[in-house]
Every structure is written in structure tokens, then in C-alpha cells.
Amino acid sequence: MEMIADILLVAGALGAGFYCFILARRLTRFTDLENGVGGAVAVLSAQVDDLSKTLEQAQNSAGDSSKSLGELTERAEDVARRLELLVASMHDLPQSAAAAPQPQAPPQENADPVFVRHARN
Template structure:
């Protein structure tokens, strides 16, 4: 009986050694860069590195573009408010001395900036001056119709 148990243990050890040999050959073939799978792993690894670099560059570009867009939106909002006040003053027949003293904001990149000659501005029709509260209500109502109160 002991001989049979020893033979079973020896046979199990031989089978385990053969399985380990088979696994080691497969692992060596997998990690070898000459084979198809090794080449695919190397190419995919390089592509992941390239995509990571491209993603970082896109994030930096997005951040700088977002900051520039925020600045332009702020300038556009300020210009729109000034324009609304000028229109309200022109419709009510009043001059806008505070608007004449301030220069128009320009883009930081030196782009196109319209210049207004407020002295040459004449409204299409002269209207009677209205109280300030009525003008303000009218401007606010116009703003709500255009795009809501900001």
C-alpha cells in the first residue's frame, strides 16, 4: 500500500512539473516582444501614453479658452448694459453724460472695437422726457422680453 501511495505522489509531482513547464513556455511567449500579442501590448501601451498627453494638452487649452470666454462675456454684458442705458436715455430725450466720459471697452487681443460718436447721435423721434422710474420699468421690461433678467 505504501508503494502505491508513493507512486501516486510521484505521478502527481511529475504532472505538476509538466504543467509548470507548459505555463512557463506560454508566459515567455506572451512577454516576448517578437510575438503578435507582445507587439499588440507594446503598441497599446504607446497609444495610451500618447492619448494621455493629448488629453492633458486639451484640458490646458480648454482652461485658457474658458478664461478668455468668461472675460469676453463680462465685457459683452457691460457693453449691453451701457447700450441699454444709452437707448433709454435717447428715448427719453435726456443726454447721457456719464456714458460719454467713459471709453468703449476693447478686446485684450487688439481686435475690432466699435467707436461711437455720441455727439452726432440723434434719436429718430423726439419724445417728451419721462420720469426716471418709468424709463427704468421700460428698460427692465425690454430686458425681460429679450432674454430674462440677468
């Protein structure tokens, strides 16, 4: 009976050893930097670095665009104020006789056509 227990104990130890060997090989392949999860983590880490640099550049560009847009808005508001003042000052001007259209006399039928032509011009 002891001999059977010893044989089963040795078989269990050999099975556990074989299982550990297989597990070690799988773990080595799993953490391989080129094909396994280690490679995927390295690639993702590089992508995160690239994305963070791109995000920083986009934020800087957006900040510059915002400043430029703010300056243009201020200029547009200044021009709008000036235009409002010009329009208001145009309403204050009196209507002059020179600005009013003059009615034209109809051409005389008995007049010389050359004279009428020169009078129209």
C-alpha cells in the same frame, strides 16, 4: 511489485517534466514583447501615455477658451449696459419740431411745370 511502482514513478516524473517544458514554452511565448501579452501591454501603455498628453492639451485649450469666452462675455455685458443707457437717454429727449415730419403742399395745377419740378427738389 516494486519494479512496477518504480516504472510508474519514473513515467510520472517524465510526464510532469514534459508538462513543465511545454508550459515554460507557452509562458515564454505569452510574455514575448512582440507577439504576446507583453507586447499588448507595451502598446496599451504607449497609448495611455499618448492619451494622457492629448487630454492635458485639451484641458489647457479648454481653459484658454473659457478665459477668452469670459472676457468676451464681460465686454458684451458692458456694451449692453451702454446701449441701455443710450436708449434711456433717447427717451428723455423732447420731441423737437425739426424732428417731426412737415406736411407737403400739393402741387398747383395751374403752375408752370418747370417751377413745380424745381420746388419738389
